[in-house]
Amino acid sequence: MPPPPRLRSDAVRNRERILTAAKTLFARVGMQASVEDIAREAGVGVGTLYRRFPDRTELIEAVFLDRGQACLDLLTQCLAQSDAWQAFHAYVTTLCAMQEQDRSIADVLTLTLPPSPAIQRVRTGIFHAQNQLIARARTNGGLRPDFTGEDVATLLLANAGIIAAVADKLPTASARFVALHLDSLRTGELSELPAGPTPEQMLAALQRPVTSQRVPVPPAGRPTLPLLSEPE
């Protein structure tokens, strides 16, 4: 096979710029940022962007590896703390705060993108560390025993909902909500939790294609249950 042709210096520079621009925009609007916006932010023409990244997924992958690393860093930092509850608490709090700064964070943990080998590796790394953190907090930190990694994912989705709706106008809403939620996680007066999705289900559910996230129209629709089920 022929040696990969070297890129010209300006090409390298532009590649870099595009990547930074993508990070910036993905952070700001989520990963549905348009190609043109990214190009503008990078100060290059769309043509350039396309030559370098013919497929949007490459771009996404690059950015995601970066964000994933940030998560891993956070996890490492937290795992280093001695107090198990403190560590867990700091993790959840900081992660959710990061989400507010960077709307692509949620996607890293909750996936929503086609698994490439590299991404898979980072992801399993994250899951592993996260589970470690959870396990420790369960045995030593008073974290309720029925709390799972899936519950973290769900929390991120929930937090994403708040952020999408009001982060710009109510920057305090998310943090308060998370703080509140954390209060439900320590053993104390625990209610019987309904079973949530299994890890497999959760993984499958979040495995959505990235490009063209346009959802046509739900074909049929569930059989519209009665809205006002007898409370309790």
Next chain:
Amino acid sequence: MPPPPRLRSDAVRNRERILTAAKTLFARVGMQASVEDIAREAGVGVGTLYRRFPDRTELIEAVFLDRGQACLDLLTQCLAQSDAWQAFHAYVTTLCAMQEQDRSIADVLTLTLPPSPAIQRVRTGIFHAQNQLIARARTNGGLRPDFTGEDVATLLLANAGIIAAVADKLPTASARFVALHLDSLRTGELSELPAGPTPEQMLAALQRPVTSQRVPVPPAGRPTLPLLSEPE
């Protein structure tokens, strides 16, 4: 002023059909359902729909009054219960479950639509009842004293996030999350909550135009804080 011209009988019937179709579709996909989809669901032509509802907001308003009534009914039912905590618990649980069945429910409580007199009336009714429920649960039901109506709104936004992401594949996720969250609301080991948005802020934040919810591109963007703030 001339007496309002009577509608022809078929016109009346169609008006009704359109309204039902709108309810159905708004429930299924949220209020961004397209005009054509509604028309098809109603079994009428788009032209008909347009003549009857030249402005999409009328349609929305009609549907929302209906959904609002459902919320009020729920509230009344819950307020009738004797146990204050049970009542509150049932309210939150059922409301969140309703959200899963009907994606326009969240919008009714968290608004997101231009206040018409009629809507305002229903809304204040709901808020009033809801606050009553909260107040009772606080004094008699062990609800933590720092919990407010705004926290309910935030929870709905969060729940909407979960639903939007995975309700189709993980129908259990939302319920489990809500149950978990409810555990954080009883007095017990309470942490110091960060202040959330004030009622005024919350109202203002959720006051968004309904039509054309396309957000162009966030003009500037916050000053990108460092992502990995020192945990804790």
Next chain:
DNA sequence: CACTAAGCGGAAGTCAATCTTCCGTTTGTT
């Protein structure tokens, strides 16, 4: 310095999804 191929920009062509109008046809009402 000059030559060449790699690289660049962005206008223009595609495409899909919605909104909106318009008009020939159907239908209710008197």
Next chain:
DNA sequence: AACAAACGGAAGATTGACTTCCGCTTAGTG
């Protein structure tokens, strides 16, 4: 039966994103 009201849905208009293409620019080399 006759007329206006109402209907359906094709067609035009808009919008926003994706992708291609080509004439100009520039880095790298001899």
